[in-house]
Amino acid sequence: MENKLDKAIVDLNNDLNSLLGKYKEFILSIKHYSSILNLARFMLYTKSFNSFSSSIVLAQNGFYVDSYNSMRVGLESGWLSILFEKKNHLAHEWLTSIPHPNHLYAIKNQENQMETATQKYQNQLGSPSWVRKQISRSDSDKKQRDDVYAALSVKSHANVSSTYFLSDQGVALYGPASFDSKEHLMKILRAISFCTGFVLNDIDKILGTELSAGWTYKEFEVINIAGIAYPDGKGGMEFIREKTNEGYQSLLALHLSQKNLLSGSFTLVTDQD
Numbered sequence: 341m342e343n344k345l346d347k348a349i350v351d352l353n354n355d356l357n358s359l360l361g362k363y364k365e366f367i368l369s370i371k372h373y374s375s376i377l378n379l380a381r382f383m384l385y386t387k388s389f390n391s392f393s394s395s396i397v398l399a400q401n402g403f404y405v406d407s408y409n410s411m412r413v414g415l416e417s418g419w420l421s422i423l424f425e426k427k428n429h430l431a432h433e434w435l436t437s438i439p440h441p442n443h444l445y446a447i448k449n450q451e452n453q454m455e456t457a458t459q460k461y462q463n464q465l466g467s468p469s470w471v472r473k474q475i476s477r478s479d480s481d482k483k484q485r486d487d488v489y490a491a492l493s494v495k496s497h498a499n500v501s502s503t504y505f506l507s508d509q510g511v512a513l514y515g516p517a518s519f520d521s522k523e524h525l526m527k528i529l530r531a532i533s534f535c536t537g538f539v540l541n542d543i544d545k546i547l548g549t550e551l552s553a554g555w556t557y558k559e560f561e562v563i564n565i566a567g568i569a570y571p572d573g574k575g576g577m578e579f580i581r582e583k584t585n586e587g588y589q590s591l592l593a594l595h596l597s598q599k600n601l602l603s604g605s606f607t608l609v610t611d612q613d
Contacts, residue, residue, distance in 0.1 A: 352529040380431035388418035402518025409496035418539030490581035501588035
C-alpha cells in the first residue's frame, strides 16, 4: 500500500510540474505592457499560477484542507482572464473601473437610476458566479464549473466539512498544526492537478494552445474534492453541492451520539420566551 501511495504521489508531482511548467511558460510569453488586455491577462494568469503553486506548498507541508482556498482562487483568477480572452473590453474595466469607450456601460436598475461603477464591478467582474456564467459554453459546462467551485468553497469556508476527516478510527479532527498523511497528500495533489488542468484546457480551447495534456472533466474528481457523495439512481455516485456540508454534519452527529454527547433535548429560546 505504501509503495502504491508513494508512486501515486511521485506521478502526481510529475504531472503538476509539467502542467505548471507549461502554464508558467505561457504566462511569460505574454508581453504584458504591450496593451491593456495583455497587462490584465498577465496579472490574472500569474495570480492563478501562484495560487495553484501555493496550494501545493500547503499540501506538502501538511496543511491539506487549507490548500482548497488557494485552488479556488487559482480557478477564479484563471477564469476571469479567460473571460477577457472572449470579451477584450472587460479587461479595461477590471483594471480601472472605467468603462471602455466602445462598451455600453450604462445599466439601469429598477428605480431607473444608473448603477455606480462599484456596484457594477461587484455584480459582474467581482462576482465569480457571473464570470462562470459568462465563460460557460453550455448549461452542462456551467454546471461543471459551479460544482467544482462549490466543492472547493465548502472546504474553504467555516463549515463543519472543513474541520474534520474520516479515518479508520472514525472521525478525526484537524488540529492546530500540520500533520503527515500520504493519503491526504495524494488526494490534494490530485485535486490541484484537476483544477490546474481545467484552466489550461480553457486556454487551449480559446487560443489553440496545447497546455492541458488531454484534460477531461470527470465527476469523480469533484467527489474527491468534496470527500462525500450521494447515490445517483443509476448505480453510481454523484456530487450534490447543497448536501455536502449537511453530509459532514450528519456523520459528525452520528459520531457524537455514539459518544453520548447528543443525549437530552434542545430548547429553542426566542425573544418572546
